[in-house]
Amino acid sequence: MITVLFLVVLAGCAKKPPVEIEPPIIEPPVVEVPALTPVTWEHLDGWEDDSLLPALEAFRNSCVSLRWREQWRDVCSSAQQLDVVDVLTVRNFFEQYFTPHQVRNADGSTSGLMTGYYGPELEGSREPTEEYRYPLYQQPDDMLIIDLDSVYPELGNYRLRGRVEGNRVVPYFDREQIDFGDNQPLAGHELFWVKDPVDLFFLHIQGSGSVRLPNGEQAIVNYANQNGHPYRSIGRLLLDRNEMTRDQMSMQNIRRWVANNPGSGQKLLAENPSYVFFRELPPGTVSPPGAMGVPLTPLRSLAVDPRTIPLGAPVFLSTTFPGTENQPLRQLMVAQDTGGAIKGRVRGDFFWGMGNEAGEFAGRMRHPGELWVLLPRTLENYQGK
Template sequence: MIKAAIAALAVMAASLPGAAISEARYDILTFNDLDGWAEDDHAAALKVFNDTCPDMKDVDWRSLCALAQNSPGPREFFELFFRPVLISEGRDALFTGYFEPELNGSLRPNSRYRYPLYREPPESRAVSPWLRRQEIENSDVMKNRGLEIAWVDDPVELFFLQIQGSGRIRLTDGTMIRVGYGGSNGHEYRSIGAELVRRGIYSIHQVSAEVIKNWVRRNPEAGAELLMHNPSYVFFRKIDDLRPDRGPRGAMNRSITTGRSVAVDPKFVPLGAPVWIEKDGADPVRRLMIAQDTGSAIKGAQRADLFMGTGDAAGRAAGQLKDPGRMLVLMPIQRAYALAPDAI
């Protein structure tokens, strides 16, 4: 069966889409080149791979997804049918973290809960880019239209909820609602952390989510102005069909998994692909993860955002993560050699 599958994959290579990016370099490595490969939990990675591989469209990925159900063993599956590919395009690797926030909220506004989460209005879907953040927040364009999902008590946490793209709202009666990405105004994300560095308020090594939040709260007028530096505005949708024990939905519209799901730039990394993470820094990571999400700030072949989980502890861990390293994409064998023909 395995020999037949390899032969089938070879035939499929002729019909692969033109995935190569002209400015990128593709180098095929061996699994022996991966630091810590033998020690990882390949079964955990395979389980997460199986969560989303049925949704991959290309024929070689779908064939491997079918094989994954009857693989001789998790590690053997990856080593038999994939090759690690190092993709580079001139920028250093950068790993950050993201999480699912929990905010306090209400289904009705009052003196405490004054800051609304909105559904996307039809005019934003029809015109891109639509109004900038400042134009949305400093006008009545969204008001009295029934677009509010809930109101929360902290505009700073709401801003960061928009950056994360999904979260949980704990209501006043103790119940929880979940919200997910429901569209945007179409403007490019601009980092307010980078803006604080540009203004000389902090050095690049000092900036984290908690540092930014604290500065905005200590400087309410200047902080409100700083948040407007990011013209991107994210709308939400209420999610009613997701179990509480499951992670939020990623870009593939499936739940993502703490410690095994990663957000990538789909220009370089196919969504659903396994990726080997070698994150350095104070808390090194050597782990096989699955590319199941994207992010407006995740741009580049060596840029990745690791999903850290739900709640405040996950948020603190995510906010402190900003490390170098390298990321390798596990590509189907024929696809790997199509991307790097000099390696044959």
């Protein structure tokens, strides 16, 4: 009995075979590629074919702002003094003073979305009538703009919009409350009255445009502020609800859908809570200013994400002409604007100009493309974010 007990105890003390444990899976670290990579001019496919004179004039306009920055002072001075004789002279100027940098996504890819925008032309009046009854508003007096930078420096890029209700600050009115509510909260802040509410909605999307008055006068209006609510794409809503396919998606088709579905169309517009307020520009203004404060140049101004591409810099664009499968659009642009939907490294919005013809091209532009930023040789180490 003692022997048996001893064997049992001995067996219990015997060393058990090790249990095999699979090693944890360790993901390789994600290495983010620098946003801008210096390249040679040979990388810019189409550079030799572009007529660069309009881009030079657009860049000279940028220098009204850039010339006060030390890194841009010399190149802007040379651009202003350049005696333009021919395209070769302009090309030599850019190649002498700049270094091209390929814009890359964080994963190293070089392709991104290129879209277009324009300044719509609306029919309107300074007084409401039965024909002109949809208000275009200027910035309201009761909208508060709250800057958090002094209290929360990490939120320095954010500006909150709101209004006082009792002893509280609440979000400002959204689109449904402003345009479709019963109490007309912005009465008295009308800048113009326009004929078509859908045209007015697209003016909000574009951020600037013109109003043609009954006497033939044309007033240019430009973005003044926004109500603080996030932008929601009605095009995306139509796709999600299978009302339109991706191939059908264009500004023209969205407009047609809203017109053909007036009840549902009004509800669709109200689902974008973002609302833009405008200011009238001085008489004689031909083109609205972009984010730099200088007039936009049709076919040469580009809206970008300034976290990667410095405003004012020349940018070579390679994409496809709107409405075509393979017709190339390769030319030198100038980064002179920004936009709420223009986010990401390889992302551009092409300014087509003012009026309905420009809108035809802008509404059909949604193509992949590549970008090269031209930086002064003193800025060659700039990497963006």
